[in-house]
Amino acid sequence: MRPKKTEKVQDPLECTVTHDFFLDDGQPGAIVLFTNGHWRALSFDEMRADDVSPDLIESLEAEYKELFGQGLSWPICGRPDYQDDHDDLDTDIQRYLYEHIELQDEGYYNLLSHWTIATYFTELLTHFPRLVFYAPTRSGKSRALRVLSLLGYRGDSSPSSTGPATFRDIERCHLSTFIDEYQALSRDRRQDMDSVFIAGFDKSGPIKRVGEDGKVKRFWAWGPMAIGYKDGKLREDLENRSILINMVQRTRKDIVRRVNEEEAFRLRTRLMGLRFRLLSGVMTEEVNYDELFRLSWLASEADVLTQAGVVRLDDRTVDMAANLIIGSVILQSRESDFRDDLRLLAISQTKALDTLRESLEGQTFHALLETIVKRMGVHAIVEEYDITGISTTDIADQLNEDLREQGNDRFEKVKTVKVTNALREMGFEYKTGGNNNKSFLVQRYDRDGKDIAFYPRLRQYIQKYGSGNIVLPIGGR
Structure with missing residues (x-):
C-alpha cells in the first residue's frame, strides 16, 4: 500500500483525480492524486519549482483562496508523510477520543475511531451510518461533536446557511456535517437537514428542490453526518439509519478540559495521508479493495452476541456495518475491535426498533x-x-x-x-x-x-x- 516513487507527470491538469489542501509552517499547498495512481504533497512554491503545470497551480491556488480566504471552511491538515505506515493510527485516534469524551461503553471508542477513518474514503463506500448522540444538558455531546469534527474529513460543525446552500456545500466540498442541538432547528431548517440525513445515508439519489426560477434543482448530499439531540427522540426513519449513542453526565475526572487541537491537527494529517495512500493503492492495484470489502460484508452478516442475547442484523444495519468496519479491515485491527462495532450496531438496531414499536x-x-x-x-x-x-x-x-x-x-x-x-x-x-x-x-x-x-x-x-x-x-x- 506504500505509494511508489512518483514519476514525472505530463500535463497534470488533465490527469488529476482528486486533491486536498494543507498548511506546513504557514505555507499552503495541495495534495494531488494523479490518474497514474501516484500522489504528491507540495506547497504552491514547491510546485512552481517542480514539473507541475502552471495552469494546475493557478487553479489550485484560486480554489484555496476561495475556500480559506475568509477563514477556514473546515479544519485543515498538515503535510502528510509518505513514509507513514499508519499501523498505530487507529489506536492513537481511540486514545484521543478517550482523553476527550466519556462514553458508557468503551467499545464506542473503537466504533467512533472506525467511523472517523471511514470519513476519509467515502468515494469507496456505499452507505454511511449517521451518528446520533442522545444526551441531557452538560453530558458531553457538544464536546463529542466538536472532537469528531476536528478529526473527521472536512468537518463542518456549524451549517447555519439556507437549505439549498447547505446542499450545495456538501455536494461541492464533500463535507462531513456535524450539528449540535438538532431539536432546536427551525421547522424549515429541520426539514432540509432531515433530507440531508436520509439522502446522504447512501448513494441512491439526490435531494430535489424547486428554485426561484421554477426549475427543479438536484443536490447530492452523500456523506458523513453526526448530530446531538436532547428532549425526545428522532423519527424512526432517521433512527434506523443511525448509530444511537446515549450520553450521561460525566463521572470521570481524567477528561481533559481544553481540547488538544495540536494533536487533532497531527491526527488529521495522518488520516489525510491514509486517504491518499489508500486511493493511490486502489488505483495502482496495490490494494485489492473488492476483497477487503467482501471480507467486511462477510463479518457483518454474522449473528451478533449482546447482553440481551443473539441478534441478527437486519439488511440496513448490515449495510452500515460493512461500510463502517472496512477501515478496521484495511488497518488490520484486531478482530475484537470490529466485533465491538457489530455489537454496538446490534444494540443500536434494537433501540431503533423499540422506537418504532412505540410509535x-x-x-x-x-x-x-x-x-x-x-x-x-x-x-x-x-x-x-x-x-x-x-x-x-x-x-x-x-x-x-x-x-x-x-x-x-x-x-x-x-x-x-x-x-x-x-x-x-x-x-x-x-x-x-x-x-x-x-x-x-x-x-x-x-x-x-x-x-x-x-x-x-x-x-x-x-x-x-x-x-x-x-x-x-x-x-x-
Whole structure:
C-alpha cells in the first residue's frame, strides 16, 4: 500500500483525480492524486519549482483562496508523510477520543475511531451510518461533536446557511456535517437537514428542490453526518439509519478540559495521508479493495452476541456495518475491535426498533393483533379466520386499554380516527357501515378463495414489529 516513487507527470491538469489542501509552517499547498495512481504533497512554491503545470497551480491556488480566504471552511491538515505506515493510527485516534469524551461503553471508542477513518474514503463506500448522540444538558455531546469534527474529513460543525446552500456545500466540498442541538432547528431548517440525513445515508439519489426560477434543482448530499439531540427522540426513519449513542453526565475526572487541537491537527494529517495512500493503492492495484470489502460484508452478516442475547442484523444495519468496519479491515485491527462495532450496531438496531414499536403505527398494529387474538384465539392468525367483524373502534379501545395498563393514568386517549388513519397508512383496508357508522376491516379473496388483502399485510407487519407478548404458533412468525 506504500505509494511508489512518483514519476514525472505530463500535463497534470488533465490527469488529476482528486486533491486536498494543507498548511506546513504557514505555507499552503495541495495534495494531488494523479490518474497514474501516484500522489504528491507540495506547497504552491514547491510546485512552481517542480514539473507541475502552471495552469494546475493557478487553479489550485484560486480554489484555496476561495475556500480559506475568509477563514477556514473546515479544519485543515498538515503535510502528510509518505513514509507513514499508519499501523498505530487507529489506536492513537481511540486514545484521543478517550482523553476527550466519556462514553458508557468503551467499545464506542473503537466504533467512533472506525467511523472517523471511514470519513476519509467515502468515494469507496456505499452507505454511511449517521451518528446520533442522545444526551441531557452538560453530558458531553457538544464536546463529542466538536472532537469528531476536528478529526473527521472536512468537518463542518456549524451549517447555519439556507437549505439549498447547505446542499450545495456538501455536494461541492464533500463535507462531513456535524450539528449540535438538532431539536432546536427551525421547522424549515429541520426539514432540509432531515433530507440531508436520509439522502446522504447512501448513494441512491439526490435531494430535489424547486428554485426561484421554477426549475427543479438536484443536490447530492452523500456523506458523513453526526448530530446531538436532547428532549425526545428522532423519527424512526432517521433512527434506523443511525448509530444511537446515549450520553450521561460525566463521572470521570481524567477528561481533559481544553481540547488538544495540536494533536487533532497531527491526527488529521495522518488520516489525510491514509486517504491518499489508500486511493493511490486502489488505483495502482496495490490494494485489492473488492476483497477487503467482501471480507467486511462477510463479518457483518454474522449473528451478533449482546447482553440481551443473539441478534441478527437486519439488511440496513448490515449495510452500515460493512461500510463502517472496512477501515478496521484495511488497518488490520484486531478482530475484537470490529466485533465491538457489530455489537454496538446490534444494540443500536434494537433501540431503533423499540422506537418504532412505540410509535402510533407500532402501537396500533399490536392492538390489532391483540384484538384478533382476544376475539378468535391465536390460531386465527395462522388459519386466516374471517376478521370482517372487527372495527377500527375495537382496535382503538384495545390500544387505549394497553396504554392504561402501562401505568400511564394521565395518558391522552387516542381517538378512533387516528387509529383508522394509522391502519390506512399501513395498507389495511376497511369499509364504513352498520348502525353506528363504524369502520370495519376488509378481506379480499382470489379465485381460489385465499385472502389477498388482510393476512399478507398482517404477516408483513409481524416481520416488522414482531408479535409482542403474543406467542404465535409455528407458521405464524
